[in-house]
Amino acid sequence: MTMADSVPGSGDDSASNGAANHRPQIPPLPSGYQNGNGQPRSRSMRMNRQRKQSPSRPSTWPIFLVHFALPVAFIALLSTSDVVFERFEALSPGPTPPVASRGNDMSTKPSHVPTTPPSNNFKYQQEINEAIERKKKRQQPLKSTMSSESLDQQRSKHESRPRGPQSTPLYQQMEARIKELRDKYEASHGTPSEYLVAIQYADFLKYRDATINDGGTHQMEAIHVYSRAIDLLEAIWRDKMAKGEGVRLPEIPNRNYEGLSQEMFLDYDSKSIEGILCATHTNLGKVYFMANMFERAVQSYEECLSYDHNYLDSLASRGQTLIILGKYDEAGRDYKHLLEKDHDRVFIDAITGMAKVLTAKEGAIPGGWNFLTALLMQELPLIEHAHDQSKSSNNNQGIKHYADALKRMHHAMFAYHDVKTKNASEAWKHLSAGNQYKISTIAPFDAETEKIRVSKVLSVFVPNFFPEGIGSQTRTPIFIIGFVRSGSTLLERILDAHPLIVGTGEDSVFNGRLDTIRNEIVKASMAGDHSVLQKKVKQLADDVVTDMKARWEVINANLHSEDGEKDENDDSKSKQPYPARFSDKMLTNYYNVGFIHMLFPNALILHVAREPMDSIFSAFKHDFPPGNLDYTSEFAGLAQLYHSYRDVMEHWDKVLPGRVTHVRYEDLVTDLPNVAPKLLKAAGVPWDPSVLEFHKKRHAVNTLSTTQVRKGVYSHHLKGWKRYEQFLQPLLDLVGDRVKYDLKTTLPGYKPE
DSSP states (O other): OOTGGGSTTOSOOOOSSOOOOOOOSOTTSOSOOOOOTTSOOOGGGGGSSOOOOOTTSOOSHHHHIIIIIHHHHHHHHHTTSHHHHHHHOOOOOOOOOOTTOOOOBOOBOOSOOOSSOSSTTOTTHHHHHHHHHHHHTOOOOOOSSSOSSOHHHHHHHHHHSOOSOTTSHHHHHHHHHHHHHHHHHHHTTTSTTHHHHHHHHHHHHHHHHHHSOSSOTTHHHHHHHHHHHHHHHHHHHHHHHHHTOOOSOOOOTTOSOOGGGGGTTSOGGGSOHHHHHHHHHHHHHHHHHHTTOHHHHHHHHHHHHTTOTTOHHHHHHHHHHHHHTTOHHHHHHHHHHHHHHOTTOSOTHHHHHHHHHHHHOGGGSTTHHHHHHHHHHHHHHHHHHHHHHHHHTTOHHHHHHHHHHHHHHHHHHHHHIIIIIOOHHHHHHHHHHHHHHHHTTSOOOOHHHHHHHHHHHHHHSOTTOSOTTOSOOOOOEEEEEOSTTSSHHHHHHHHHTSTTEEEOTTSOHHHHTHHHHHHHHHHHHTTTOHHHHHHHHHHHHHHHHHHHHHHHHHHHHTTSOTTSOOOTTOOBGGGSOOOSEEEEOOGGGGGGHHHHHHHOTTSEEEEEEOOHHHHHHHHHHSOOOSSGGGGGGSHHHHHHHHHHHHHHHHHHHHHSTTTSEEEEHHHHHHOHHHHHHHHHHHHTOOOOGGGGGGGGSOOOOOSTTHHHHTTOOOOTTTTGGGGGGGGOHHHHHHHGGGGOOOOOOOOTTOOOO
């Protein structure tokens, strides 16, 4: 186990999903780890009236059975094998959240809701009015971190409507472990060990939700249990203080840390009462972060820091959260303090965080880039030597730890030369070195498996495949798809700036339920009764929408301060009508358009596409959280992933022509005043000019584009890859003719300037 692996909360801080993925300190797991288309084309939309099929047109039911139900049923039977399951599964729930990603804020919204639609015949005004009425019926937003339902009611919902990839042994093992720990926790009520059992249980809930991305199934339960543990711990702390007893350990010999930070490496049984309190507040903050409750996360970190302002795990966590909140001065302060105190570089992600702060606002850190580059030039040779020694001794844990550190250091130096010195040769040297260290620690890219994955999508979803009259008629979800680094965050922020649209980010409820959706559709289709399938698919679609709304309601309720008072500058959705649309920005859903269309034939599917090499190079230079996107750090894997994306998107345009609405990123950044009205019309909401000033909203943006999207719309970065063209020729050769993408924005009524 690496040093970073041994501390809760340490590890990759690339904020794609924002989850603090550290292992709970309970057996049998190790005690720590590193941490519309306004006009959808679907035939099912036009089935409001029952019409008989034309004799000349064959039924789609046999096609559906032969091309989908039977093959997927066979796949489901084989899915007890991890290899077979991963090879054939035509879905992508996205990479595991960054193991050390930290906290986040509340999405903030415009204060103006237009009362007059842009035209008298606004097609969806009735739906909007209904959404507004639902909001009016709500007496007060929740002031508790829990929803209005009891914990038992929430648990019952989770158990009756499972949301994870149930076919995998990992999922089943985790759910069994949760049940075991839950029973143990409930049995401990009123006993001296209750706080410790509660922490162990909450740690595992957090670990599970960081490992399986299904929209945060157990997050609220984890928050509840952590909060209970803190109440018990504070009572013990007060009692010890009243008796004059010690509340922290004496100095531990041979430690490079001071205060409570020296207890970070200890099991809970060995920590002091203040050490346990600090660790628990920090872990609670990480769950808030995972749940997109970023200001709550900061509050939790600061509760810990009130015991010891040098507690490194909370400093690192708060720094990452403050970046997401756009508070670069405060984040820079935390990272500088952390780098000065973390003598063993356990929290190596602080280097990545500081580089992000300097890229966004160099003046946020005294000394600017000079402080960081001086530190890196001093430490790079030392870490390289340690890495070489680990290789010589076949110390795999040391190799991975030091390779990760070297990756981060070289990527930080790339950022320095890319944005500060503009020295492309020096920048490329560091980028190439960092990516080589990253690739050196993972298995080789499996191009054959990727090709099989694509072929399954193309062979299952064929023309005339989709049964008639299937799916929910709701337009509530908006799905944003595309290749990585394509401008999806910008598109979602523009939508989210509208009072009636909420951006739910990349922790996708739909993807979390996709395995269940697939299996339930197969089961219903095998009955041979169209009405059974119709009822089941609608139920599955309704469940997704219900969960999206419930997740937002909990987050929105927690926009309040602890005393229930609102920030006078708060422009959150809690002041707005109940949202009519919820966007889902899981980019790799381009594999799953067939399922999306089956469940939501009327939902808007937005494909954001960027100039190929801009998108591809941007992917190459970014350090994604661990997962399939690791292979964007090498030319061969990156090119294959891009070809897969283009193959699948071309397939949907052939099988479901017009179903996916294309939005060119270049049109967004150069012609937003003309694109935005058409975008909102396609989404079925009235025009609101505040979307043009989306970057002024107090949203928290938890993605790799966190710092960029706060700058608003800018176009100077277009064709940015050209600065590095001399180094990218092998990649250009692998991409081939697809270095061009002749795609136009297909928003109804839009005409480029």
